[in-house]
Amino acid sequence: MxxxxxxxxxxxxxxxxxxxxxxxxxxxxxxxxxxxxxxxxxxxxxxxxxxxxxxxxxxxxxxxxxxxxxxxxxxxxxxxxxxxxxxxxxxxxxxxxxxxxxxxxxxxxxxxxxxxxxxxxxxxxxxxxxxxxxxxxxxLRGGTARYLSEAILSTDAIFKVHESNAPSINAFEKLFCRCADFRRSGSVALDLAYVASGRIDGYFAINLQPHDFAAGDLLVREAGGLVTDFSGDNHYFCSGNLVAGNARIVQSILAQIRQR
The missing domain is CATH 3.30.540.10 (Fructose-1,6-Bisphosphatase, subunit A, domain 1)
Incomplete structure (x- = not known):
């Protein structure tokens, strides 16, 4: 070790x-x-x-x-x-x-x-x-969900109605109608660990800090998953915006978030 x-x-x-x-x-x-x-x-x-x-x-x-x-x-x-x-x-x-x-x-x-x-x-x-x-x-190996309609997603987004929360609420609304169900546990690190273990199929969050996700990021990737920012790149340590899951679920989440 x-x-x-x-x-x-x-x-x-x-x-x-x-x-x-x-x-x-x-x-x-x-x-x-x-x-x-x-x-x-x-x-x-x-x-x-x-x-x-x-x-x-x-x-x-x-x-x-x-x-x-x-x-x-x-x-x-x-x-x-x-x-x-x-x-x-x-x-x-x-x-x-x-x-x-x-x-x-x-x-x-x-x-x-x-x-x-x-x-x-x-x-x-x-x-x-x-x-x-x-x-x-x-x-561990990550989840095997192929379609958003069968995926359990999680987020750390804040749903209180406020101008600064509008991006989170908009993304949530788009995904909520298309996924199987949603969770919001409060612990980013555990959510990402659950993605790595297949307990959750996908995850998205906005404006996180590195201490929130630095450990969970590697857990997901080493379990065969994908972690990207909202552009599909790897700049989430700077932006704090990230999506995690297997490749199919990540691409499906990104496609919904990018829709206007």
Whole structure:
């Protein structure tokens, strides 16, 4: 196994232990006094600090990016670790047990290692470039849906009516009428892991940040899937707009999104 993959797995598992610990005791008097928002921020920071500490102990000269870091676009010879300690923190705050921890390591602009961990289900998705995607040690292949009419799609689009959300709502309306069904789970990383495992057939999202999808991107591609931007190119790290699934489903989604 790739040495950086070993470290990434160790980091997400230890962060997962922190997150599940506080999830299980969130009803205690001491934690209730913090309030849900403060508790979630406290847990996320604690998990993130643990992950950073584990990575830096093994790779002190590498770079770590968390949410809101834009420097991932810059060319650098240093290895980059893109981490997301709690995705989705709103689900965690509401005690909806669907969230994840993710790490992607990028070398010279390419993602080499990716891990997405669901601590509530103890499901560990991981990929190493050229070696496929696995879930708890079992090899994954993406979904085999051939037509949009039989596909289950997912998105992270916000459907609240607002001028800035118009592109998301327009894309959703076009796809909703043509696909078998839709999901919106709140966790981008888990959605992409589910695409890699065939649990979801396709995914689209607008204006994501790299820490949202960097790990899930490699999971999908190493499971035989396709990830593109809305033009069918690979510039989604800059635009934040992406479509994922097998080749047929991705082409069908793109065709609908491009219609005026």
């Amino acid at each position: 790739h040495p950086m993959l070993n470290i990434a797995i160790r980091a997400v598992r230890q962060a997962g232990s922190i997150i599940t610990k506080y999830y299980e005791i969130a009803d205690s008097t001491e934690l209730k006094q913090k309030g849900n928002y403060d508790l979630t921020n406290f847990v996320e920071k604690k998990a993130k600090d643990q992950m950073i500490d584990i990575i830096f102990k093994s790779y002190p000269n590498h770079i770590i990016f968390t949410e809101n870091d834009s420097q991932i676009y810059k060319d650098t010879q240093k290895v980059q670790w893109v981490i997301n300690a709690l995705d989705d923190n709103i689900n965690y705050m509401k005690r909806l047990p669907h969230f994840s921890i993710s790490i992607a390591t990028r070398v010279k602009g390419r993602t080499e290692v990716a891990v997405v961990y669901d601590p509530m289900r103890n499901e560990l998705f991981y990929a190493w470039r050229g070696h496929g995607t696995q879930l708890n040690g079992y090899r």
